[in-house]
Amino acid sequence: MKNIIVYCEITEEQHVADVSLELLSKGRKLADDIQAKLEAVVIGSDLQHIEKEIYPFGIDTIYLFDDARLFPYRTLPHASIVINLFREITPEIALFGATSVGRDLAPRIASALRCGLTADCTSLEIGSYEDKDKTFDQLLYQIRPAFGGNIIATIVNPETRPQMATVREGVMKKEVFNADYQGQVKKMNLENYLGKDDFQVEILERQIEPQKVNIKGSQIIVAGGYGVGSKENFKLLQELAEVLGGEVGATRAAVDAGFIEHERQIGQTGVTVRPKLYIACGISGAVQHRAGMDQSAKIISINNDVEAPINAIADYVIVGDVMDVVPKMIKMYKKHAK
Amino acid sequence: MSFRIIVLAKQVPDTRNVGKDAMKEDGTVNRAALPAIFNPEDLNALELALRIKDSIKDAEIQIVTMGPFRAAEIIRESIFRGADGGFLITDRKFAGSDTLATSYALSLAVEKLRPFDLVIAGRQAIDGDTAQVGPQTAEKLNLPQITYTEDVIAVDEKSITLKRRLERGIEIVKTSYPAMITVHSSAPECRPRNVKRMMKFKHARTVHELQDENKDYTELRNRCPYLDIPEWTVADLNADEVRLGLSGSPTKVKKIDNVVLAHKDSVSLTNSESEIEALMKELIDTHIVG
Ligand SMILES: Cc1cc2nc3c(=O)[nH]c(=O)nc-3n(C[C@H](O)[C@H](O)[C@H](O)COP(=O)(O)OP(=O)(O)OC[C@H]3O[C@@H](n4cnc5c(N)ncnc54)[C@H](O)[C@@H]3O)c2cc1C
Ligand SMILES: Nc1ncnc2c1ncn2[C@@H]1O[C@H](COP(=O)(O)O)[C@@H](O)[C@H]1O
Numbered sequence: 001m002k003n004i005i006v007y008c009e010i011t012e013e014q015h016v017a018d019v020s021l022e023l024l025s026k027g028r029k030l031a032d033d034i035q036a037k038l039e040a041v042v043i044g045s046d047l048q049h050i051e052k053e054i055y056p057f058g059i060d061t062i063y064l065f066d067d068a069r070l071f072p073y074r075t076l077p078h079a080s081i082v083i084n085l086f087r088e089i090t091p092e093i094a095l096f097g098a099t100s101v102g103r104d105l106a107p108r109i110a111s112a113l114r115c116g117l118t119a120d121c122t123s124l125e126i127g128s129y130e131d132k133d134k135t136f137d138q139l140l141y142q143i144r145p146a147f148g149g150n151i152i153a154t155i156v157n158p159e160t161r162p163q164m165a166t167v168r169e170g171v172m173k174k175e176v177f178n179a180d181y182q183g184q185v186k187k188m189n190l191e192n193y194l195g196k197d198d199f200q201v202e203i204l205e206r207q208i209e210p211q212k213v214n215i216k217g218s219q220i221i222v223a224g225g226y227g228v229g230s231k232e233n234f235k236l237l238q239e240l241a242e243v244l245g246g247e248v249g250a251t252r253a254a255v256d257a258g259f260i261e262h263e264r265q266i267g268q269t270g271v272t273v274r275p276k277l278y279i280a281c282g283i284s285g286a287v288q289h290r291a292g293m294d295q296s297a298k299i300i301s302i303n304n305d306v307e308a309p310i311n312a313i314a315d316y317v318i319v320g321d322v323m324d325v326v327p328k329m330i331k332m333y334k335k336h337a338k
Numbered sequence: 339m340s341f342r343i344i345v346l347a348k349q350v351p352d353t354r355n356v357g358k359d360a361m362k363e364d365g366t367v368n369r370a371a372l373p374a375i376f377n378p379e380d381l382n383a384l385e386l387a388l389r390i391k392d393s394i395k396d397a398e399i400q401i402v403t404m405g406p407f408r409a410a411e412i413i414r415e416s417i418f419r420g421a422d423g424g425f426l427i428t429d430r431k432f433a434g435s436d437t438l439a440t441s442y443a444l445s446l447a448v449e450k451l452r453p454f455d456l457v458i459a460g461r462q463a464i465d466g467d468t469a470q471v472g473p474q475t476a477e478k479l480n481l482p483q484i485t486y487t488e489d490v491i492a493v494d495e496k497s498i499t500l501k502r503r504l505e506r507g508i509e510i511v512k513t514s515y516p517a518m519i520t521v522h523s524s525a526p527e528c529r530p531r532n533v534k535r536m537m538k539f540k541h542a543r544t545v546h547e548l549q550d551e552n553k554d555y556t557e558l559r560n561r562c563p564y565l566d567i568p569e570w571t572v573a574d575l576n577a578d579e580v581r582l583g584l585s586g587s588p589t590k591v592k593k594i595d596n597v598v599l600a601h602k603d604s605v606s607l608t609n610s611e612s613e614i615e616a617l618m619k620e621l622i623d624t625h626i627v628g
Pocket of ligand 1: 224225226227228250251252253254265266267268269270271281282283284285286287288289292302303304305308320321322323464465466467
């Protein structure tokens, strides 16, 4: 039977990271589509009972590597484990979070196994592919906005296995498959998987802060783009967000211009959000940005250009200057709020 | 020289100025249609290398770049800013390489420059944002990798201690040599060109650039051999052609869709107080806010 495997990242708090749970949810669906098993590889320290956390996502096999040296994450031991495990179990598909860990690890594995890897996918589907006179069925479509932004590319790896992809946190939905689902845990013997000199890089110190901004969890987002114009002007968006009980988000152009910190970037290479209300201020609506917000329930666009692409997906379009409109919104909200 | 640093730098299309004709039919990038720039994080990588060179006696920096003939500009620019020299990997057979094939070619070039102590790359190139080539090249060279580097904490001939930038904090790590480092945009900005070096290396050229310019620099180059920027082809690298270009790239573009905007029926408002008042009232009444 074919298998799909998810590399489960372990957080500072010794839980499986949200992004991995999201990938397990997606992995379960893909596994059903191609009649495969869903498997997980979990590597860390003190992981007793971790299986209980993830079984409900529909996992059939967990490969567990539990050793004090395996947390915090270091490239070489994790890479050796995953490479050797994949050689053994030859997964059909392997999914990784597009996090600082996943994006450090996945390319190393793809290189060793000489297989394809697509970064930052915004959608994963199963489909077929024709090349000359060959047809490949049940391939993984790795879909992502590509170059320049006017296009969406569908990438496939017809010949090599596993088919590997990374996906950012928030892109896939986290859904429990079956609360009582139970697979099996395989406690693995680490020594059979490590390479020599895998602990060459020493971690001398770590300073990891609890997550500061959580725009992903916010129901209301006031997002600013390059059109907001300055760091100063962003304060006005902050004010609107505060009044409405939301968070401020931004486009990459605004982040690059130094108007606001990177943590608030929304889009293909930022966070993906699905709030009740998304207020896009001075945002043109490039596909990489929309990839992170087009699932919002209601979208308001404030733009002085009627033709801005974002307007096409907005429920309300306010044609005007951000610095004009936002103060009025604040004023009118205050007037009517109960 | 006793300490060799190799910097991997790429010339990229300036994705901030993308036009409509940016993609070719086969799904690859039409580089000719775009202005070409030094990949921003590769400049951070160069600066990191220069700082290491500043603190180690007899260190040298060599640039390796793979691309079309005009990518030699990257090498010249690096030399102006303090690199000692560079190599242009160029051959039609590299065209269409994905990150796996690219890292294969780069790793062969780095192999040719052994012995080396450090290989330094940018975290990612802005044309694809994959951040894969650094780790893949490290794997092929069997090097440990330190990704997302922000600063050098300490360095000597035996080991280097670096600060890494993670999503929620930092990590200080130490490694011996040889090793691969990839550099994050939060690392120090690259120093500007050095005027003296610009004068000295103004005429540094590859063979193809010389031919293009139709000028006879022979005499000058005989006098100043350091003005030669070597080009390496597939043959020079002894590369296995099957592992290059489209054939060496396991990822295939199945299709490219133009983005069709799912048009919503949007309500259009002016920025008059009354219309905005009505909108805010509606949002409150429908419990979307408040
Ligand atoms: C590989 C890759 C990944 C990317 N990932 C992301 C990502 O994750 N997130 C992201 O956001 N982008 C991403 N981008 C960048 C993206 O392509 C766009 O460049 C970016 O989203 C544009 O940001 P913007 O809308 O703020 O700026 P612009 O496109 O410059 O738009 C500014 C808008 O503001 C309007 N405006 C100007 N002045 C005013 C005013 N006074 N009042 C009202 N409106 C005004 C203008 O009409 C315009 O519509 C990525 C690009 C690449 C190549
Ligand atoms: N063609 C190339 N020539 C030289 N270096 C490259 C090339 N492609 C990628 N790199 C290096 O690898 C890094 C990551 O690239 P990428 O994986 O394409 O995002 C870049 O910042 C460069 O340092």
